[in-house]
Amino acid sequence: MMQKSLNLVGLAALAAAALTGTAIAAPTCGTDPVVMNAYFETGFPLPTRLAEEFTKQFPNVTFDIKEDQFANMMENSPRILSEDNAPDLIRLPSMSDLVANELLANLDGYFTEFGWDKFPAGQLVQLRVEDGGRPRGTGSLWAMGLNYSMTGVFYNKELAAQLGMTEPPKTLAELDALLAKAKEAGVQPIMQWNKGTGGLAFPLQNLMGAYGPPEPVNDWIFQKDGATINTPEAVEAATHLENWVKAGYFPTDANAIEYFQMMSRFMGGEGLVMFNGDWESGNFDSNAAGKFGFFLMPSEEAGGRHASMSAPLTFGIGAKAANKDCAAFFLDWVATNEQARKINVEVGGSNPGGPPDLPIPAVTPGSVTEATLAAGNVLATENGAMDFIANATGAIFAAGWTPELQKLVGGVQTGPGMIEAVQAEYEKQLSR
Amino acid sequence: MARRTAIAALLFAAPAFVMYATFVLVPLGMSVFYSLQRWDGIGKMRFVGLNNYLIVLTDADLLQVIGNAFLLVLWFTLIPVLMGLAVAAAIREHLGGPFGTATRTILFLPQVIPLVAAGIAWSWMFANSGVVNQALRGVGLESWARGWLGDFTFALPAVGIIGAWVLLGLCTMLLVTGITKIDPSLYEAARLDGAGPWDEFIYITLPGLRQELGVCVTVTVIAALASFDIVYIATGGGPGIQTTVPGLEIYRLAFAHRQVGLASALAIFLMVLVLVCVLPIQWLTRVRR
Numbered sequence: 035m036m037q038k039s040l041n042l043v044g045l046a047a048l049a050a051a052a053l054t055g056t057a058i059a060a061p062t063c064g065t066d067p068v069v070m071n072a073y074f075e076t077g078f079p080l081p082t083r084l085a086e087e088f089t090k091q092f093p094n095v096t097f098d099i100k101e102d103q104f105a106n107m108m109e110n111s112p113r114i115l116s117e118d119n120a121p122d123l124i125r126l127p128s129m130s131d132l133v134a135n136e137l138l139a140n141l142d143g144y145f146t147e148f149g150w151d152k153f154p155a156g157q158l159v160q161l162r163v164e165d166g167g168r169p170r171g172t173g174s175l176w177a178m179g180l181n182y183s184m185t186g187v188f189y190n191k192e193l194a195a196q197l198g199m200t201e202p203p204k205t206l207a208e209l210d211a212l213l214a215k216a217k218e219a220g221v222q223p224i225m226q227w228n229k230g231t232g233g234l235a236f237p238l239q240n241l242m243g244a245y246g247p248p249e250p251v252n253d254w255i256f257q258k259d260g261a262t263i264n265t266p267e268a269v270e271a272a273t274h275l276e277n278w279v280k281a282g283y284f285p286t287d288a289n290a291i292e293y294f295q296m297m298s299r300f301m302g303g304e305g306l307v308m309f310n311g312d313w314e315s316g317n318f319d320s321n322a323a324g325k326f327g328f329f330l331m332p333s334e335e336a337g338g339r340h341a342s343m344s345a346p347l348t349f350g351i352g353a354k355a356a357n358k359d360c361a362a363f364f365l366d367w368v369a370t371n372e373q374a375r376k377i378n379v380e381v382g383g384s385n386p387g388g389p390p391d392l393p394i395p396a397v398t399p400g401s402v403t404e405a406t407l408a409a410g411n412v413l414a415t416e417n418g419a420m421d422f423i424a425n426a427t428g429a430i431f432a433a434g435w436t437p438e439l440q441k442l443v444g445g446v447q448t449g450p451g452m453i454e455a456v457q458a459e460y461e462k463q464l465s466r
Numbered sequence: 467m468a469r470r471t472a473i474a475a476l477l478f479a480a481p482a483f484v485m486y487a488t489f490v491l492v493p494l495g496m497s498v499f500y501s502l503q504r505w506d507g508i509g510k511m512r513f514v515g516l517n518n519y520l521i522v523l524t525d526a527d528l529l530q531v532i533g534n535a536f537l538l539v540l541w542f543t544l545i546p547v548l549m550g551l552a553v554a555a556a557i558r559e560h561l562g563g564p565f566g567t568a569t570r571t572i573l574f575l576p577q578v579i580p581l582v583a584a585g586i587a588w589s590w591m592f593a594n595s596g597v598v599n600q601a602l603r604g605v606g607l608e609s610w611a612r613g614w615l616g617d618f619t620f621a622l623p624a625v626g627i628i629g630a631w632v633l634l635g636l637c638t639m640l641l642v643t644g645i646t647k648i649d650p651s652l653y654e655a656a657r658l659d660g661a662g663p664w665d666e667f668i669y670i671t672l673p674g675l676r677q678e679l680g681v682c683v684t685v686t687v688i689a690a691l692a693s694f695d696i697v698y699i700a701t702g703g704g705p706g707i708q709t710t711v712p713g714l715e716i717y718r719l720a721f722a723h724r725q726v727g728l729a730s731a732l733a734i735f736l737m738v739l740v741l742v743c744v745l746p747i748q749w750l751t752r753v754r755r
Contacts, residue, residue, distance in 0.1 A: 109721040112508045131724060135508045229616055230702045287594040287613025289705040295593075429723035433527075440705035444618040463723075 061359035120352030134167030179346025202329030225305025232439035243341030272449030312406035315383035518731035541626025550637030585699030644678035680751025
């Protein structure tokens, strides 16, 4: 009798799998108790909320969650992954070093079994690394995104209305005019952090996307042979940023503003625009509903292609993990389960990824989340996603972009000089 | 009997030596070993000889980082020692009374505050809306107000002020304690001979405090050269690398850049640098018998 009912359960599972389109050979978490060893980032509730929902749907699976600050994760993840009881699920700050040291599970098998070929290839490209750690963008799949975030321009609706902005700028020149108008009216045009890490990397990369296509930037980030950031488009973008600095569009104390101070000052009404990512959409919607809007960085010319930084919330599976199959099943579930996608959008505020034919969960009309999700669609349609320029090497942010952007704001570096210095640092790091 | 005494002495010293070897000598030896390798902390090591030391001595950024540490010495050492001396000389005659106790307590307070807390508190004070700028705006110096810790000219002096504030208490306490050991009859004799306060300071106080000054200078020079906490909290080494110090750079190289070999080479170089600076101070301030 027992055997029969188990068979029935198995048949039902097969039928369900066939109906949802999941390949039938795909692994599951089984029925035996499983304790998933998870290592998440402090301050971001999304993974934990998803884990709770997963346990609700699959009661045999529970999560032993450890949390750490992002900076600590960068330092600790190789050590933690090299231990015997390596995490089944781990938030990955960067992948190249981990792949080179064979610390991550190769997900190519799961890619076939779960049918992840139906996911937009552009979303997974950043998660591919060649054996040996470089270049990125091709080779095996080593991680998945819990969601796919993107950056753009948040604006203060009240200040924008005062300045006569009726719709978001459609060209870079229109954005320039808006910022100039703000400066003239005594409104802080841009609120941006630049202490600790170089927050001006966001407007810089948005300007790179306005001036040129994303592909050369991605090639540089992925460490393709001969790639350089010292392109005419990137130099134009950096010069444009330098002009914004000279025009006084950034706070005079930008180098002393940390990320959280920028958020509180911008939400407190200081600054017409702020360059940031859609991970803050939920925050705006719940703490300042109706007060802020979002638009994609306009291209140089009207009707031009949009390109912006867009990156997966990267999660991998330890090579020495005990429950690899269940972890892969969880990653597939996050992208395909209706309830999981709903939590993903409500808590994370970003595109949940997965097959493009799955609907994006409904959000409040007029909310910031609605605007960022729509912008994400534009970016996906125009294939304009770029990885973050800070991810080109493990240390390019700390040793390249951050000090050079701080110099730019401090008036001791030029736009072209900054690009040259970062390229030199990049070459130095790749040669060591 | 002598042999038994020697064995007993060795046995008594053994636990301390084992601890010292485990936590100081072995890690030191390992650092020297790592400094000769190219290693990301996980994978295979590759022997590169003295290449890492060559990078430390030739890389323009690393040289600036080492230079920053020496600029901090001016703030961390000169100000606390000079001010400590001034305070000690000024309150020398009132040491016993409530005024002396209150002064010593107030000046020593920064010493009991964790460096991280001091760094956070000072970064609030130096912020755009902090008390420093409020005071400047209050007296009409609006144009001087700025984000001090993010300013290319003033970030390092601002960090220096935090360090000076923290170390002032230690120096004052040491020097005030030292001054009580000086025989009061010396001052009386000097006064009878017609010496003024300045002569007393130069000819009695200063030589009398020779050993304490040695300790103060040694401790504060090490604090400057090997500083980490205050810089990490207040500026993170920025803007640019204007306030980056070797301690911070070693940490970054090892854990963010994953260049354990280069980080170890810089650490060994820093240790040698500290010894080169501190040993002459010890020799100069030693009391010769």
